[in-house]
Amino acid sequence: MTVPRVEAVLFDVFGTVVDWRGSIVRDGEELGREKEIDVDWAAFADAWREEYHPSMNRVRQGDVPWSKLDDLHRDSLEKVLDRFGVEGLTEGEIDQLNRTWHRLDPWPDSVPGLGRLRERYLIAPLSNGHIRLLANMAKRAEIPWDLVLSAELSRHYKPDRETYLTCAYYLDLPPERVMMAAAHEYDLEGARNAGLHTAFIHRPLEWGRERADEIRKPDESEYDVVADDVLDLAEKLGA
Amino acid sequence: MTVPRVEAVLFDVFGTVVDWRGSIVRDGEELGREKEIDVDWAAFADAWREEYHPSMNRVRQGDVPWSKLDDLHRDSLEKVLDRFGVEGLTEGEIDQLNRTWHRLDPWPDSVPGLGRLRERYLIAPLSNGHIRLLANMAKRAEIPWDLVLSAELSRHYKPDRETYLTCAYYLDLPPERVMMAAAHEYDLEGARNAGLHTAFIHRPLEWGRERADEIRKPDESEYDVVADDVLDLAEKLGA
Numbered sequence: 001m002t003v004p005r006v007e008a009v010l011f012d013v014f015g016t017v018v019d020w021r022g023s024i025v026r027d028g029e030e031l032g033r034e035k036e037i038d039v040d041w042a043a044f045a046d047a048w049r050e051e052y053h054p055s056m057n058r059v060r061q062g063d064v065p066w067s068k069l070d071d072l073h074r075d076s077l078e079k080v081l082d083r084f085g086v087e088g089l090t091e092g093e094i095d096q097l098n099r100t101w102h103r104l105d106p107w108p109d110s111v112p113g114l115g116r117l118r119e120r121y122l123i124a125p126l127s128n129g130h131i132r133l134l135a136n137m138a139k140r141a142e143i144p145w146d147l148v149l150s151a152e153l154s155r156h157y158k159p160d161r162e163t164y165l166t167c168a169y170y171l172d173l174p175p176e177r178v179m180m181a182a183a184h185e186y187d188l189e190g191a192r193n194a195g196l197h198t199a200f201i202h203r204p205l206e207w208g209r210e211r212a213d214e215i216r217k218p219d220e221s222e223y224d225v226v227a228d229d230v231l232d233l234a235e236k237l238g239a
Numbered sequence: 240m241t242v243p244r245v246e247a248v249l250f251d252v253f254g255t256v257v258d259w260r261g262s263i264v265r266d267g268e269e270l271g272r273e274k275e276i277d278v279d280w281a282a283f284a285d286a287w288r289e290e291y292h293p294s295m296n297r298v299r300q301g302d303v304p305w306s307k308l309d310d311l312h313r314d315s316l317e318k319v320l321d322r323f324g325v326e327g328l329t330e331g332e333i334d335q336l337n338r339t340w341h342r343l344d345p346w347p348d349s350v351p352g353l354g355r356l357r358e359r360y361l362i363a364p365l366s367n368g369h370i371r372l373l374a375n376m377a378k379r380a381e382i383p384w385d386l387v388l389s390a391e392l393s394r395h396y397k398p399d400r401e402t403y404l405t406c407a408y409y410l411d412l413p414p415e416r417v418m419m420a421a422a423h424e425y426d427l428e429g430a431r432n433a434g435l436h437t438a439f440i441h442r443p444l445e446w447g448r449e450r451a452d453e454i455r456k457p458d459e460s461e462y463d464v465v466a467d468d469v470l471d472l473a474e475k476l477g478a
Contacts, residue, residue, distance in 0.1 A: 131410075132411035145386075146374050147373075147377075148385075170371065172309075
């Protein structure tokens with residue numbers, strides 16, 4: 001493996017840096033106890049997340065105007081609440097649950113790994129989450145971004161080419177001096193097509209322990225770096 | 240004084256958070272020693288800074304396309320080098336001098352004051368400096384922004400209305416939930432016209448000790464807050 005000469009590393013966030021599933025289960029169970037609602041919150045989290053790509057596609061196709069991710073999450077949440085038969089939540093409770101996405105917990109290696117990478121590279125998120133969501137999340141979880149970037153800056157969602165190129169523009173770097181790190185191959189394909197370098201981060205627990213075996217770890221030849229977690233990425237990038 | 244109920248405070252940077260003049264003198268003198276160039280670097284810094292508003296006006300009038308501030312600084316620098324009779328600098332040295340604006344030192348109260356404000360508010364720069372310049376500066380000087388915002392996001396310069404409204408948009412806040420803090424009244428007028436709250440920060444030393452008396456401190460009635468420095472702002476905002 002030759003380490004590519006990049007100045008900045010952009011990170012996918014949901015699943016790559018933070019554990020969305022565990023965090024939704026955490027907040028869901030708390031709400032469930034308070035309101036005496038009996039729901040399988042892991043299944044609820046999965047169902048909510050499964051609405052994610054379809055909801056962005058509705059924006060891409062022009063059926064829904066450009067939206068901050070909170071609005072897409074909220075539409076999906078209402079569907080899923082209905083599907084799981086959850087009733088009796090106040091507007092404030094639904095909003096609070098929707099904003100769980102601002103309060104996702106990092107995987108245990110993420111903050112120490114980013115702390116190391118930050119010594120050598122400029123680091124920023126590039127998520128479909130909007131700027132405010134990412135800023136709230138970073139502040140709460142002490143994620144040491146140098147700056148907060150987002151697909152929102154391009155009014156496109158990943159893996160649209162514009163998202164990667166817009167971030168390179170704000171970093172004032174040509175795409176080949178930027179690396180995209182993500183746990184999802186479609187995201188890295190998009191980044192590669194836009195001329196960025198790529199780092200795969202293996203997150204077998206993203207969809208829970210039961211599905212760990214389904215999460216393929218690619219061969220090292222497929223990306224510039226294939227890492228087991230963010231600390232391993234720091235190690236492999238010499239940080 | 241009633242403290243307005245805001246969630247975020249945006250800061251002007253050059254002069255308000257950092258001492259551009261002292262930092263240019265610092266780097267200029269070092270370059271002067273290396274290259275045996277005899278220049279009054281304080282006068283040089285002032286002359287460079289005095290090109291700032293005219294250079295942005297050329298973009299506003301359409302004479303020059305939208306530019307990152309590095310490019311405007313560079314055009315101005317070449318004029319000022321010529322005017323001061325500075326010769327014999329390499330391209331690399333000129334570029335390094337131009338990027339002094341990425342390496343400006345904060346006033347002594349800025350980092351501790353922002354550290355306090357950050358406990359209670361979301362804090363970000365709103366400078367005419369571009370995103371990368373502000374990220375580099377924050378990283379070097381350990382300025383604890385929650386996120387890096389900039390006039391660049393609107394492709395306008397302050398005090399154009401778009402700059403303030405675009406930042407409020409990315410903060411996902413109505414303008415009246417945002418405060419602009421600056422040492423320059425034209426900037427606060429622009430922010431107020433866009434519906435933001437305003438905090439004046441008095442920086443009598445911005446243009447050097449000799450001109451301290453010329454820097455008016457407005458009456459407390461003129462802005463939501465009038466502060467002596469960033470620590471005083473933190474105190475007055477209850478942070």
